[in-house]
Amino acid sequence: MKAKVYVTLKKGVLDPQGKAIHHAAETIGYNSINGVRQGKYFEIDINTTADLAHVQNEVERFAKEVLSNPVIEDYRVELDQL
Amino acid sequence: MKFGVVIFPGSNCDHDTYHVVSKVIGQPVQFIWHRSTSLDDCDVVILPGGFSYGDYLRCGAIARFSPVMQAIKEFAARGGFVLGICNGFQILCESGLLPGVLLRNKDLRFICDFVSLRVEDNSSAFVGQYNKHQIIQLPIAHAEGNYFCTNDELTELERENRIVFRYCSEEGLVSSQFNPNGSISSIAGILNKEKNVLGIMPHPERISEDLLGGTDGRKLFSSLSLHIAGLEKLR
Numbered sequence: 001m002k003a004k005v006y007v008t009l010k011k012g013v014l015d016p017q018g019k020a021i022h023h024a025a026e027t028i029g030y031n032s033i034n035g036v037r038q039g040k041y042f043e044i045d046i047n048t049t050a051d052l053a054h055v056q057n058e059v060e061r062f063a064k065e066v067l068s069n070p071v072i073e074d075y076r077v078e079l080d081q082l
Numbered sequence: 083m084k085f086g087v088v089i090f091p092g093s094n095c096d097h098d099t100y101h102v103v104s105k106v107i108g109q110p111v112q113f114i115w116h117r118s119t120s121l122d123d124c125d126v127v128i129l130p131g132g133f134s135y136g137d138y139l140r141c142g143a144i145a146r147f148s149p150v151m152q153a154i155k156e157f158a159a160r161g162g163f164v165l166g167i168c169n170g171f172q173i174l175c176e177s178g179l180l181p182g183v184l185l186r187n188k189d190l191r192f193i194c195d196f197v198s199l200r201v202e203d204n205s206s207a208f209v210g211q212y213n214k215h216q217i218i219q220l221p222i223a224h225a226e227g228n229y230f231c232t233n234d235e236l237t238e239l240e241r242e243n244r245i246v247f248r249y250c251s252e253e254g255l256v257s258s259q260f261n262p263n264g265s266i267s268s269i270a271g272i273l274n275k276e277k278n279v280l281g282i283m284p285h286p287e288r289i290s291e292d293l294l295g296g297t298d299g300r301k302l303f304s305s306l307s308l309h310i311a312g313l314e315k316l317r
Contacts, residue, residue: 013230014264016190066147069140069176071183072230 001046002080003059007068008039042067046079055079083310085111086124088122088154088170090145095131095167099287103128106290107303116148125310126163127154129170129286131223141226142172151177163207163306164279168224171271171281180274180281181239182226182231188264197262197284199270200250203243206277211242211301215246217254218298220284222262227283229265229272239272247271247282 009015015037022036044062047054056079063075085103089096091176096113103111105273114121116134120129135144147150151173158164158179163235166174174180196219212218239245247270251260261268263283271282286299 014185014188014228016186016188016264020190066143068137069143069183071175071181071232072185 001048001050001055003042003044003046003055004078004080005042005044005063005067006039006076006078007042007061007063007073008075009037010072010074013072039073040067052079083109083307083314084122084124084126084282085109086114086121087111087128088114088116088127088129089152090116090132090134090148092120092134092136092266093130093132093169095169095285095287097284098285099128099130099167102287102290102300102303106300108182109303109307114150119149119153121150121153121157122160124157124162126165128307129154129166129173130287131165131168131170134169137169137226140176142169142176145169145173146176153180158274158276158279158293161276161278163310165208165302165306166279166281167192167287168227168283168285169285172226174184174279174281179279180272181235182229182266182272184226184283185228185230185264186226187224187228187262190225192223193227193262194223195262197222197270198250198254198260199203199247199253199284200254200256202245202248205243206246206273206280207306208273208280208302209246209305210309211305215254217250217252219252219296220286220299221288222284224263224283227265229269229283231266236267239269240267242275244275245269245271246273247284248281253274261316269270 018036286302290300
């Protein structure tokens, strides 16, 4: 099993990296792109014998405590059962 | 009285800080390894500048989980003095010992420069030797020094006089023009509620001797040393 965690900047938090990427896109001529916000994506290997509810709970906690900083970031967890 | 300087993998201002405490201020100081679970009998613990754990994930995010940080949290809760410089400030924010977070500089560049700071409040143990509204010049060297917190936290910091340093012009004018990294409210250094934990983005340890171009940073260390000497007399 795999867990996927997406960490994104909260609304209203300035994202200079996203802005720089957006600016580059405009410069090269991608004229339909209105704005870019940069985030992080994590792929996590999960012990297959673990109980699903337990895994969901643990990955949520991991995303909240370690992978994101709640002051500036939100997170979303997806479980992928292969 | 004893100072401790923590070494994380990737700390690179640890020896400078040790040097200033031992040779310039003339106080006993020891290094504390990041795996240590005890701070011995230190009165002050300094988290030095650098790139702890390669700045992986977020600056200070991994250092927060090292064994020594648990000891430092307990130490701070008991009223021990904790000073975080640059990466140390980032670690204190990630650990929740200080509110907010340090984001990428607004222009995305690593800035290595001299800046002017205004001492906004000199009532805490860390800065007692400075005058209120004194203008000092300190070096900065960071890519993530753009302090950010919620509006509620900012109001609280202001109301409780916990903003210790703001970036300013040489004359002491605080404005976005003299804010090198985009920090909210031009913040360069803040205290926790109990005023025993200070985080500062510039590097006082690099400007504590005439030989190195100035002594404006020295009083950060001497203020603490005098404060603790005062406490020891009372004991």
